[in-house]
Amino acid sequence: MQDVDEIPTPPRLLWLALSAFPLHPLSLPSTVLHNCPPHGHALTGLPISHLSQATATMYQSSLPRLLPRTLRAVRPRTTRSFSTEARLTADHVRVVEVGPRDGLQNEKKSISLKTKIELIERLAKTGVTTIEAGSFVPAKWVPQMASTSEILQHLLRTPPQSGNQISYNYLVPNIKGLENLVKLMEAESAAAGANSDSEATTTTEISLFAAATEAFSKANTNCTIAESIERVRPIVALAKEKDIRVRGYVSVALGCPYEGPDVSPLKVAEITATLLEMGADEVSVADTTGMGTAPRTLELLRTLTAAGIANSDLALHFHDTYGQALVNTIVGLEHGIRIFDSSVGGLGGCPYSKGATGNVATEDLVHTLHSLGMHTGIDLEEMARIGSWISDELGRANDSRAGKATLARIAGEKTCP
């Protein structure tokens, strides 16, 4: 099986996909696509003191000393992979379902534990292999996630029925969050003793996060970027000791609610590389505000590649605030990314990013990926039913077009003679 980093995207994928959009990257003047803004050029001239030592060493070893003024010609000599991911094939995409965590965390109305568990149990039957199930954060910061301990206990005691192995992921903002999670896991495993079969079908993993701008870091985690990176160190150390897989997030990678759309791709690359070097198994680069556009997504991905970061270590996490999530997904796909985050029914928003709408809907993402000949293993019809059900439960509109269209088609097929 070939490594995803070695295989070009299936022929004409981008052309086929972007023909659906009125303005696509390939129709843009090449100067827009290839002449990156000043921070892109900074790759060639940025004083090494602006980068972490680890990243600086990486740039020095992986980039030619004098780079051309465009990023077009930038090819790292080596791409270093930290991936613990099973090898992916070029036409397989792993979808990370973030609905039960990212999707629900911002809902104002209290959601019952029963509904949260039903959501997870239904998602487990769709073929999805990673589900964000909650977060170990103080209830005063994110009240909706207060029942995460009970969710973890339930999933360990009664693993949801599923045709495949599932990783349940929990967000931890600091070491205290992980310590709470580990305490619960160990108590459950001691109580279950040798009779437990939960490990056979479920795995527990964590996510930690940092932001690419100081203002967002302060609002979201009450600390500077540098302090948030320092918080990561003991989290990764404890997770590795306990054999727990670690996912990193870099928030506001394509736009910040406080500092605007011009977030430095170099800063994103620096933080991503640092998280990987600290031991994260994959990093999800997040467009928290949905401000990302196709050219800026491409520029960011090229900067990450130029920094020596392997595509197999990256995931992309798009919010759909400006309706650009699928366009940006295709840019990511074309670049070689094969892990994408999404939330059923387009649930979500971010408590620290006013006006940000949900993640791209899983149904829309899966429909698009399947239409391009990619495989996800996900049952779109079942996902569409879940999107409709959870939207009704929450009293909100179903934000998935593909979900609604799929359900309408099924209903039409039933009524047609």
Ligand SMILES: CC(C)(COP(=O)([O-])OP(=O)([O-])OC[C@H]1O[C@@H](n2cnc3c(N)ncnc32)[C@H](O)[C@@H]1OP(=O)([O-])[O-])[C@@H](O)C(=O)NCCC(=O)NCCSC(=O)C[C@@](C)(O)CC(=O)[O-]
């Ligand atoms: C990081 C903190 C905790 C700092 O918050 P703080 O108030 O500075 O924390 P502190 O260390 O000063 O502690 C204050 C109190 O909280 C307790 N505490 C401390 N930690 C925990 C914990 N883990 N679990 C339970 N309790 C905890 C601690 O023990 C203490 O209790 P007290 O002594 O007052 O009784 C806070 O800022 C926080 O929780 N931030 C997270 C906010 C959040 O969850 N945001 C949303 C998730 S990020 C996101 O959605 C983006 C993402 C990932 O989806 C990607 C994207 O789209 O960008």
